Amino acid sequence: MQQKRDVEARIVDLLQDPACADEGLRLLVATYGKRLYWHLRNMVERHEDADDLMQDVLIKVYRNIGQFRRESKLYTWLFRIATNEALQFLKRRKPTDLYEQTVPERPSDGRDMDGTVTLDTLKRGLALLPPKQKMVFHLRYYEQLSYEDIAHITGTSVSGLKASYHHAVKKLRNYLASQNIY
Amino acid sequence: MEDKEIKKDLDRLRPLLEAIRRERETQPDDAYFSGLASRALRRAQPAKRVRLWPHAAAAAVLLLVIAGVAHRYRTSSPDPAPHVADAEIINYVESHLSEFSDEDLAVFVSPDDSDEDILDAVDVDDMEVEDILSEETLN
Numbered sequence: 001m002q003q004k005r006d007v008e009a010r011i012v013d014l015l016q017d018p019a020c021a022d023e024g025l026r027l028l029v030a031t032y033g034k035r036l037y038w039h040l041r042n043m044v045e046r047h048e049d050a051d052d053l054m055q056d057v058l059i060k061v062y063r064n065i066g067q068f069r070r071e072s073k074l075y076t077w078l079f080r081i082a083t084n085e086a087l088q089f090l091k092r093r094k095p096t097d098l099y100e101q102t103v104p105e106r107p108s109d110g111r112d113m114d115g116t117v118t119l120d121t122l123k124r125g126l127a128l129l130p131p132k133q134k135m136v137f138h139l140r141y142y143e144q145l146s147y148e149d150i151a152h153i154t155g156t157s158v159s160g161l162k163a164s165y166h167h168a169v170k171k172l173r174n175y176l177a178s179q180n181i182y
Numbered sequence: 183m184e185d186k187e188i189k190k191d192l193d194r195l196r197p198l199l200e201a202i203r204r205e206r207e208t209q210p211d212d213a214y215f216s217g218l219a220s221r222a223l224r225r226a227q228p229a230k231r232v233r234l235w236p237h238a239a240a241a242a243v244l245l246l247v248i249a250g251v252a253h254r255y256r257t258s259s260p261d262p263a264p265h266v267a268d269a270e271i272i273n274y275v276e277s278h279l280s281e282f283s284d285e286d287l288a289v290f291v292s293p294d295d296s297d298e299d300i301l302d303a304v305d306v307d308d309m310e311v312e313d314i315l316s317e318e319t320l321n
Binding site for chain 2: 022033037038054055058059063123126141142165166170172
């Protein structure tokens with residue numbers, strides 16, 4: 001935990017020093033790049049869109065690091081910026097684009113040749129969740145963030161987040177059941 | 183009660199969810215993340231670090247090219263009705279004076295005026311002039 005805080009402090013120190021800001025951004029990407037990418041990818045589905053948003057997020061962080069007051073954790077600040085960018089992107093994107101171009105194809109029978117349950121059906125179930133539930137599920141399950149941290153990132157109450165998480169799991173379960181998988 | 187229900191569902195989904203997590207750990211590849219910071223830095227460089235003079239020179243060249251093309255267009259634009267002599271246009275205007283408004287007639291049109299000047303003055307487009315002349319005057 002202390003080591004994590006040290007890395008965060010080092011990243012911020014570097015980014016806030018104009019002479020070392022480039023090095024700071026590289027360290028930030030090395031530390032949080034993959035997590036940020038998958039947070040965005042999870043929300044917007046397509047790699048190309050997630051990649052564009054990653055660029056936008058990194059540039060925003062690079063230019064606005066002076067506004068980071070170290071009162072919150074760096075990664076919650078990063079995830080907050082990323083979340084806002086993704087939500088704005090989803091508002092601009094037409095719902096038909098979202099469904100037609102990002103939801104994985106439905107597998108023929110939901111099962112692989114050897115009878116094991118295919119992942120594609122679960123991916124489709126995840127992709128079909130409403131954006132907010134999808135985001136909360138990802139942050140809670142995959143990022144293993146506390147509800148308090150997620151509340152800070154999304155600006156939603158803890159009770160609201162718990163309800164979203166519950167609905168997301170329930171919808172996933174029901175979707176898999178409807179595909180005779182679960 | 184609710185939490186237990188979620189936990190039960192998640193326990194059943196966990197093998198699949200963890201398989202997705204493993205997939206994500208290797209995608210995109212490391213090369214993608216290595217290039218990510220460099221690409222962002224190229225876009226994020228503040229303007230003060232960029233030498234201005236090459237951009238200013240490029241802008242000046244571009245303006246000169248645009249001005250040259252515009253001048254060339256002005257001096258070599260095709261005649262809107264090449265097969266119609268200026269005298270015929272003047273005759274037409276004179277014989278149809280009653281059809282022109284006072285505002286149109288307030289504009290003096292001389293044989294020295296270019297086609298473009300005449301068109302500007304009477305506020306009709308090339309096609310109209312050509313149509314009028316070919317249908318009414320020439321036929």
